[in-house]
Structure formats: C-alpha cells, structure tokens
Amino acid sequence: MSENSISGTYATGKPVAAPIPWYRRTFRWGQTNLTEMDPVYCDMEWWKRYWRDTRVQGIIVNAGGIVAYYPSSIKLHYRAAGLGDRDLYGEFSTEARKAGLTVLARMDINRATQDFYDAHPDCFVVNGKGEPLMxxxxxxxxxxxxxxxxxxxxVLKEIIALYKPDGFTDNSWTGVSRQHICxxxxxxxKFKQYAGLELPAAADWNDPGYRQWIKWSYQCRMENWDLFNRVTREFGGPDCLWLGMVNANPVKTHASFCDLKEVGERSQVMMCDHQSRDPLNGFEQNSLNGQLLHGVAGWDALIPESMANYIRGVRSFRQGSNPPAExxxxxxxxxxxxxxxxxxxVGGVQEDRRQFGNMPPLMQWHEANETYxxxxxxxxxxxxxxxxxxxxxxxxxDADENVALPWHGFVKALKRARIPFIPVHADHIARDAARLDVLILPDLAAMSDSQCEAVRRFAESGGHLVFTGATGTLDEWGEKREFFPLEAVTGIAHSHQTEGAAGKQSSDWAFFDTHNYIRLPDLDERHEVLNGFEQTDILPFGGKLQRVQAADWLNAAATYIPSYPIYPPEFSWVREQRTDIPVMLAGENPFGGRIFYFAGDIDRCYGRTYLPDLGDLLAGAVKWASAGTMPLKVEGPGYLDCQLYRQTGxxxxxxxxLSGTQQTAGYVEDYLPVGPITVSVKLDGSEPACAAMKVSGLEVKPVIADGWATVRLDTLTDHEMIILE
Incomplete structure (x- = not known):
C-alpha cells in the first residue's frame, strides 16, 4: 500500500486502497508570497532545490484576487506589473506537481483597482456619506x-479550470475590520432584513442595534466561507477546499470578525496565519495556538501555520532575515x-539570503519525527x-484590557509553572468536561445561559473551579444579570460594585489608584496557596476587585489594602492597614468541588506586569484546585514550556x-542552556521501558516509582522531545 492511501472496502467486502486526501497527509508547507516584480526575476530551479531542502509536501503560492500571477481572461482582474507574457503561478503549480507536492492557490480579495471601482462602485465599502474607503x-x-x-x-472557477489546485487560501477573506461600518x-x-433596523451610524456598545451589527458581521463572513467552499467543491471536486486563513489569538481575531469556533467546525484543515510572537504573548503563544485550534477543529485535523522568515517586531522588514533563533x-x-x-x-528573490538557512534543519527534524x-x-x-x-x-x-490581559495572565502563569492545560471554548465545556478536573474562567464575564449551565453541571459533578472577576455576571450581550447563575456552586453573590483601580494605568509611574496591596493572614491561618510567602505580610496588587458576599464555606485567603500615595516617598505609608474586603476566597462547595475565586483581577494584573508574586498566586490556586491530580511534574531551573501527549503505547x-525570552521585547540571538531538568510523568497503566530523547539522540531507562516515570535531562539548550514507551 502506498503512503498516500488508506485501506477500505467495496460492497463486495474486498480490501482496496483509497487515496488519503491531501489535507490528511501534507505535514510540511512552504509559501512564496510573490511580489509584482517576481515574474521578471524569479528562478524556479532555485525554489525546487529549496523545497527539497525543507522537505515540504505542499506549497502555497499567489494566484489571483488583488493581483493575478497568471494570464487571467476575466475583465478587471489586475495582473502583476511584471507579469508580461509569463504565467508565474502556472510555473510554480507545474513544478510542484512534478515534485509530488500539494498546491494551494493563495488569494487576497479585500481590495481592487480604480478601474474596478469605476466599473462597479457598488462593490466597495463606503461610509455613511457614501465615500469609499481606500x-x-x-x-x-x-x-x-x-x-x-x-x-x-x-476567479475561483477560472483558476480551477486552468490549474486544478488542491485548494485555496486567502489571508484577507474577512474584509475590512470592525473600525468601519459599511x-x-x-x-x-441585508442588515434591514436581518435585524429590522437601519445600520448603526457609529460604534456604540449601548446601542442594541450596534450589538446586532456585530453579531451579524460574523454571520456575513461565514456565509462567504460557505459560498466559496460550495464553488470550489462543485468545480474542483469534493477535496478542493477553500480555507481562508486565521489568526489563533482568540482576542485578536474579533477585530476581523473571524469566529474561530465556527471556522474550526467547518474545517478539515485550519490554515493559521500567525507568523511570530508579539510583546504581550511571547513564544509560549505558539504551543497555545496549536492546542486552541485543535480544540475547535479536532485533534485529527492538521493545523499548518505560516512562520515568518522576514523581520517582525517594533519595526518590520519584509526582505530582511529574521534572526535564526527567533x-x-x-x-x-x-x-x-x-x-x-x-x-x-515575502518575494521570490531575496538579497538577504541568510533567511533561507532558518528552515531546513528544523523541517528535516520534523520529517524524521513525524510519527510522534x-x-x-x-x-x-x-x-x-x-x-x-x-x-x-x-x-x-477595549478587548485587550478587559479580555486579553486576564486570559494571557493565566496562560503565562500556567506556562511559567509548567502546568499543562487545554484551551476550552465555553460552548465545549459539556463536551470536554469528562476529561477535566479543573476549569479556569479568567474574567469570563459575558456568558450565555447554556454556558453557565455547563459550568454548573461540571461543578455539581464534583469538578473544581478557579474563576476571577466578573465571570458569569453578564449575559451573552454583555448586559448585567439580576442574579448570578453560578451562586449555588461557587458560593459567591455579586453586588456589581468594584473597588480599587479601574482601567489602564497612566504613563506616570506615580499613579495613586494602582498603588494598592494584598493583606495576607497571620502565618498560622494561611491557605496553602500562600506557601512561599512566609517572609511577607503583604503582596503588591495594582488592580481592582469585585465586592461580593461569600457563603460560609468560603474563607478569605487574603484581603484588600486600599490605595495610598506613592509619591512623594514621605507620604507613601499605609493609611488603612486591614479591611474585611476579600481579594481571594477558597473553599469546598457542597458538591465536593474545590472553589477558588479571585475577586481581585490578579490575572489581569499579571498579564500586564508579569510580577512573579501574582503569577505564583494564579498557579498556586490551580495546583490547589487540582488536588494532586496533575499528570506532569518538571523540576529544575529556567522558563520552560511543557506539553504532554498520549499515543497508543x-x-x-x-x-x-524559553529562558531569557520573557523579560523584554527584542530578538533571541542565542539560547541560554539550563539544567539539570527532572521530568516525571504519572502513569496510567503500563510502565515504559525506554525514554528516547529525539533531539539529543540519547536513550535512557526511566526510573519508575509510586506510579510515576522519571527522566533526567542534564542540560537543555532549545528543546527536547521525550518518548516514553
């Protein structure tokens, strides 16, 4: 049987070989993002050698839309300035086919030329005055x-008729952002038919019509997703998929009306255009990207991701080579x-050829370790x-302040504490609950009734909750609920009143409102989440908190010290030493579940400042809630991102x-090796006889004791993959 086939049966019952579709067998990809002058200078022979060096199994190359790289016969389909008589897309497609590669035609469809506008002005975005957006x-x-x-x-039909691509991608399929109401x-x-309303004149979250426009705008994008897939499958066959592209950051995607859950439910493969780290999220974002997108598309779906070789950062340079370690x-x-x-x-010809050394070694390692x-x-x-x-x-x-910081604060805290977790969409809580012991809700304020019900059922079955801030206090439209639907399982009653700093801190470091603290109990009364803080009675806070009433089975793990002057230093003394306002509450609910509630927005504060004390509190709450059930322990120096998977046997x-990468923005120029590192995995049955290190090439016998398998890494440079079997 060939590697591109799977076993199946005809009605006779005889085994046959059926082809594996391209989206199940194409693991390594390459994209040449063509520029308009590439038809003049591009060297196909060079690219064929690069495909071999990088072991790619599929390529993504520009075909049409904003710029056509083939001799399109469609009127107004703008051709690349340097195309002339050349069919550059056709050449890439032909040579890739000869090499046995999958071919995806890349599109960009969010803008067009003056000639197109003059011929069809009704096809373009205009403001309330009828002025076009340019x-x-x-x-x-x-x-x-x-x-x-x-x-x-x-255009899709023409490309299919001429070249028969395996599918299509498009990085701008969602059109203009929410900043523009067309x-x-x-x-x-269309909006009148949908909502019975006129289009909103401007962004106004207090206007129900604007909120309807937001929800409708998502629906419009998914209608186009479905339309394009109907076209490509009808004219290109059932496996000719239109795939768009997505960014995996669940907060960032809202700006472009891309609903990751809806896309994931429709996708055989999700093409992720998330090219590099950013100052807020860091490298750890990329392991999260994969797990979040697999969570909505399934772990049998492939998730390719565009990885930039040009310089990105505070200043980006399309033709400059990204530092290799970055x-x-x-x-x-x-x-x-x-x-x-x-x-x-970006570009079929590069003068900074250093970028072509970035990919081959790791792509070759990927090929050698595909199995795992x-x-x-x-x-x-x-x-x-x-x-x-x-x-x-x-x-x-302000989604960054309200949502991204709490989300990222927990991501960072869990990664830093080497606690594996999975991202769970709120609509999938009931689906995933059976394999979870702990749910973390990072200021998930706006929740539907069904999402709240799924959390309630999880908690009533003995599941443990760690939640923060205003979680569940708003309905799915962001309107305040009269009654907190999770009160019975969490022991928390909300007053919808807050205390402390609200909103972003000013650029002036001497900011009174954020100069507040957390008061710790006496040593003999401290919750185990506060282990490690024996030498202090206060912790920096810098945020706001919800004023709540708590059930008698919840105890305040820490209380609030109100803000006081930070400058001049002579005035910087605590005005109110103690209050009874809880910042953290912990206890066991009547259903046997552990509940930890951060009334204070410690997740948001940690996402903003990375202050280690705050990260320790978040991770400590999760460890306490898990009650010793976490399956992985990693001990030793350094900032390490750790993931655990299971395959048969x-x-x-x-x-x-990631040591040395988390402190400031910039570029990684070298690795900081750390060690020794001890990795322990909780066993669920059979004991592994061997631990194979697929980066260093070493093999050792794991130490088996008390239901754990332990392996020691003497030193860790960039990464290691350990296979226990």
Whole structure:
C-alpha cells in the first residue's frame, strides 16, 4: 500500500486502497508570497532545490484576487506589473506537481483597482456619506457585495479550470475590520432584513442595534466561507477546499470578525496565519495556538501555520532575515502544540539570503519525527475557558484590557509553572468536561445561559473551579444579570460594585489608584496557596476587585489594602492597614468541588506586569484546585514550556527552553542552556521501558516509582522531545 492511501472496502467486502486526501497527509508547507516584480526575476530551479531542502509536501503560492500571477481572461482582474507574457503561478503549480507536492492557490480579495471601482462602485465599502474607503490607491471591497458573491467565485472557477489546485487560501477573506461600518446598498438592505433596523451610524456598545451589527458581521463572513467552499467543491471536486486563513489569538481575531469556533467546525484543515510572537504573548503563544485550534477543529485535523522568515517586531522588514533563533523557537513551540510548519518568505528573490538557512534543519527534524508529532491527544486535566462572546460583549471597545490581559495572565502563569492545560471554548465545556478536573474562567464575564449551565453541571459533578472577576455576571450581550447563575456552586453573590483601580494605568509611574496591596493572614491561618510567602505580610496588587458576599464555606485567603500615595516617598505609608474586603476566597462547595475565586483581577494584573508574586498566586490556586491530580511534574531551573501527549503505547513530552525570552521585547540571538531538568510523568497503566530523547539522540531507562516515570535531562539548550514507551 502506498503512503498516500488508506485501506477500505467495496460492497463486495474486498480490501482496496483509497487515496488519503491531501489535507490528511501534507505535514510540511512552504509559501512564496510573490511580489509584482517576481515574474521578471524569479528562478524556479532555485525554489525546487529549496523545497527539497525543507522537505515540504505542499506549497502555497499567489494566484489571483488583488493581483493575478497568471494570464487571467476575466475583465478587471489586475495582473502583476511584471507579469508580461509569463504565467508565474502556472510555473510554480507545474513544478510542484512534478515534485509530488500539494498546491494551494493563495488569494487576497479585500481590495481592487480604480478601474474596478469605476466599473462597479457598488462593490466597495463606503461610509455613511457614501465615500469609499481606500488605502495605497486601492478600494476596499465589501463582503456583502457582488465582488464577493459573484466576481470572486468566477476567479475561483477560472483558476480551477486552468490549474486544478488542491485548494485555496486567502489571508484577507474577512474584509475590512470592525473600525468601519459599511453603508453600501448591499449592507443596508441585508442588515434591514436581518435585524429590522437601519445600520448603526457609529460604534456604540449601548446601542442594541450596534450589538446586532456585530453579531451579524460574523454571520456575513461565514456565509462567504460557505459560498466559496460550495464553488470550489462543485468545480474542483469534493477535496478542493477553500480555507481562508486565521489568526489563533482568540482576542485578536474579533477585530476581523473571524469566529474561530465556527471556522474550526467547518474545517478539515485550519490554515493559521500567525507568523511570530508579539510583546504581550511571547513564544509560549505558539504551543497555545496549536492546542486552541485543535480544540475547535479536532485533534485529527492538521493545523499548518505560516512562520515568518522576514523581520517582525517594533519595526518590520519584509526582505530582511529574521534572526535564526527567533524563527527557530517560534517553530519549536508550534510543533510542541501540534502545529505543522510552514515557511513564509515575502518575494521570490531575496538579497538577504541568510533567511533561507532558518528552515531546513528544523523541517528535516520534523520529517524524521513525524510519527510522534501527529495522531496524538493532549494529556491534561485542566481547561482554560475562552469564548468569542466574551471578547465581543465584555471586551467591547477595549478587548485587550478587559479580555486579553486576564486570559494571557493565566496562560503565562500556567506556562511559567509548567502546568499543562487545554484551551476550552465555553460552548465545549459539556463536551470536554469528562476529561477535566479543573476549569479556569479568567474574567469570563459575558456568558450565555447554556454556558453557565455547563459550568454548573461540571461543578455539581464534583469538578473544581478557579474563576476571577466578573465571570458569569453578564449575559451573552454583555448586559448585567439580576442574579448570578453560578451562586449555588461557587458560593459567591455579586453586588456589581468594584473597588480599587479601574482601567489602564497612566504613563506616570506615580499613579495613586494602582498603588494598592494584598493583606495576607497571620502565618498560622494561611491557605496553602500562600506557601512561599512566609517572609511577607503583604503582596503588591495594582488592580481592582469585585465586592461580593461569600457563603460560609468560603474563607478569605487574603484581603484588600486600599490605595495610598506613592509619591512623594514621605507620604507613601499605609493609611488603612486591614479591611474585611476579600481579594481571594477558597473553599469546598457542597458538591465536593474545590472553589477558588479571585475577586481581585490578579490575572489581569499579571498579564500586564508579569510580577512573579501574582503569577505564583494564579498557579498556586490551580495546583490547589487540582488536588494532586496533575499528570506532569518538571523540576529544575529556567522558563520552560511543557506539553504532554498520549499515543497508543507511548507518552510524549515536549520541553521547550524559553529562558531569557520573557523579560523584554527584542530578538533571541542565542539560547541560554539550563539544567539539570527532572521530568516525571504519572502513569496510567503500563510502565515504559525506554525514554528516547529525539533531539539529543540519547536513550535512557526511566526510573519508575509510586506510579510515576522519571527522566533526567542534564542540560537543555532549545528543546527536547521525550518518548516514553
């Protein structure tokens, strides 16, 4: 049987070989993001050698949309300035086919030329005055217009007829962002039919019509997703998929009306355009990317991710080579999260040729270790919950402050404490509850009734909860609930009143409102979450808290010290030493579940400051709630991101060394080796006889004791993958 086939049967019952579809067997990808002058200079022979060096199995190359790289016969389909008589997309497609590679035609459909606008002005975004939206001499197309509904399907059909690509990608399929309310005729009539309302004149979260427009805007994008897939499958066959592209950050995607859950439910493969780290999220974001997208698409789906080889950061340079360690760590973290690597270069010809040395070694390692990187399931009993509704209707005009910081605060705290977790969409709590012991709800304020009900059932079955802030106090539209639906299982009654600093801190460091603290109890009364703080009676806070009433089975683990002057130093003394206002509450509910509630927004504060004390509190609460059930322990120096997976007959541990990368923005120039590191995995039956290190090449016998298998790494440079079997 060939590697591109699977066994099956005809009606006769005789075994046959059926082809494995491309989206189940293409693990390594390459993208040449063509520029308009590449048809003049691009060297196909060079790219063929690079494909071999990087072991790619599929390529993504520009075909049409904003710029056509083939001789399109469609009127107004703008051709690349340097195309002339050349068919550059056709050449890439032909040579890739000869090499046995999957080919995806890349599109960009969010804007068009002056000629197109002059011929079809009704296809483009306009403001309330009827003025078109433009950038760099191009007009932005409207997702509800005939540009999307008629013209782009014709382009897809032409490309299919000429080249028969395996599928299509598009990095701008969602159109313009939420910053622009399009008032074209298509949008006006369609929204009227949907909501019975006129389009909102401006962003106003207090306007129910604006909130309806937000929800409707997501629906419009998914309608186009379904339309394009109907076209590509009808004319290209059932496996010719239109895939768009997504960013895996669940907060960032709301700006473009991309609903990751809806996309995941429709996708055989999710193409992730999340090219590098950013100052807030760091490298650890990439292992999270893979797990979050697998959570919505399934662990049998492949998740390729575009990985930039050009310089990104405070200043980006499209043709400059990214520092090798920067690219490599992003790739390694992605692989640890189940992501398929996908090189990305802007331009078919590069004068800074250093970037072409970034990918081959790690792509070759990926090929050699394919067996361990796919067909596996994460092993974790802790779920970190997110949702699009919370981003929209709690995040509202400031999703970074309201949603991203609490979410990221927990991500960072768990990664730093080497606690494996899985991202869980709020709609999937009931689906995933059976394999979880702990749910974390990071200020998940806006929740639907069904989401609250799923949390309630989880807690009533003995599940443990760690939650913060205003979780569950708003409905799915972001409106305050009269009654907190989780009161019976959490012991918390909300007053909808807050205390302390609210909103962003000013650039002036001497900011009175955030100069507040946490009061710790006397040593003999302290909760175990406060272990390690024996030498202090206060902890820095810097945030706000919810005023709540607590059931008698909850105890205050710490209380609030109100703000007082920070400057001048002579005035910086505590005005109110003690209050009875709880910052943290802990206890066991009547159903046997452990409950830890952060009334104070410690998750948000940690996401903003990375102050270690706050991260220790978050991680300590999760460890306490898990009651000793976590399946992985990693001990030793350094900032390590650790993931645990199960395959039939084996356990797989990824340990990625991020030491030195978490302090400031910039670029990784070298690795900081750490060690020794001790890795212990809780066994669920058979005892592994061997531990194979797939980076260093070593093999050792694990130490088996008390139901754990332990392996020692003397030193860790960038990463290690341990196979226990």
């Amino acid at each position: 950038a760099d001499g191009r007009y932005f197309s409207c997702v509800n217009s005939d540009y999307y509904k008629t013209y782009i399907p014709e 008032h074209c005729g298509s949008c006006r009539s 690219t490599r760590l992003w790739m390694i973290e992605g692989m640890a999260g189940g992501i398929s690597p996908w090189f990305h270069h 990187l796919y067909n596996r399931q994460p092993v974790s009993n802790i779920g970190l919950v997110w949702s699009q509704e919370n981003t929209e209707f709690y995040g509202r005009a 084996r356990l797989i541990v990824h340990v990625v060394n």
